[in-house]
Amino acid sequence: xxxxxxxxxxxxxxxxxxxxxxxxxxxxxxxxxxxxxxxxxxxxxxxxxxxxxxxxxxxxxxxxxxxxxxxxxxxxxxxxxxxxxxxxxxxxxxxxxxxxxxxxxxxxxxxxxxxxxxxxxxxxxxxxxxxxxxxxxxxxxxxxxxxxxxxxxxxxxxxxxx
Numbered sequence: 001x002x003x004x005x006x007x008x009x010x011x012x013x014x015x016x017x018x019x020x021x022x023x024x025x026x027x028x029x030x031x032x033x034x035x036x037x038x039x040x041x042x043x044x045x046x047x048x049x050x051x052x053x054x055x056x057x058x059x060x061x062x063x064x065x066x067x068x069x070x071x072x073x074x075x076x077x078x079x080x081x082x083x084x085x086x087x088x089x090x091x092x093x094x095x096x097x098x099x100x101x102x103x104x105x106x107x108x109x110x111x112x113x114x115x116x117x118x119x120x121x122x123x124x125x126x127x128x129x130x131x132x133x134x135x136x137x138x139x140x141x142x143x144x145x146x147x148x149x150x151x152x153x154x155x156x157x158x159x160x161x162x
Contacts, residue, residue, distance in 0.1 A: 065137025
């Protein structure tokens with residue numbers, strides 16, 4: 001019986017030794033069959049379309065109908081709206097080339113890189129913004145705030161009406 005235990009212990013030890021010394025299979029990633037999606041097609045950009053109301057006429061909105069504004073203290077292709085300004089007037093950001101909806105001139109689109117690395121849409125050089133107090137599509141609460149914020153016409157001009 002003592003011999004059986006000795007043989008059993010020896011076999012168990014041998015099994016552990018063989019298992020421990022055997023080469024382990026390491027998982028490997030399958031080689032890619034095509035490039036990642038990010039490199040195979042550009043990211044879809046933000047869509048800008050035309051909204052309208054009786055007081056202001058036609059003006060730019062995003063794809064959800066939220067009004068877009070320009071800030072007259074900006075200069076072409078340069079934003080000056082950061083920190084608290086950007087909290088009140090969030091920039092229109094994109095991850096790809098801006099997309100022109102019906103009535104919007106695609107050739108007027110551009111982008112600028114903000115100091116935080118995000119990309120802001122411009123229209124004829126004007127950086128575009130939302131107004132935090134616009135609660136619903138078509139709201140124009142930000143029109144003429146401080147005599148420096150205005151909705152943007154499809155012709156890329158600030159709308160001066162009320």
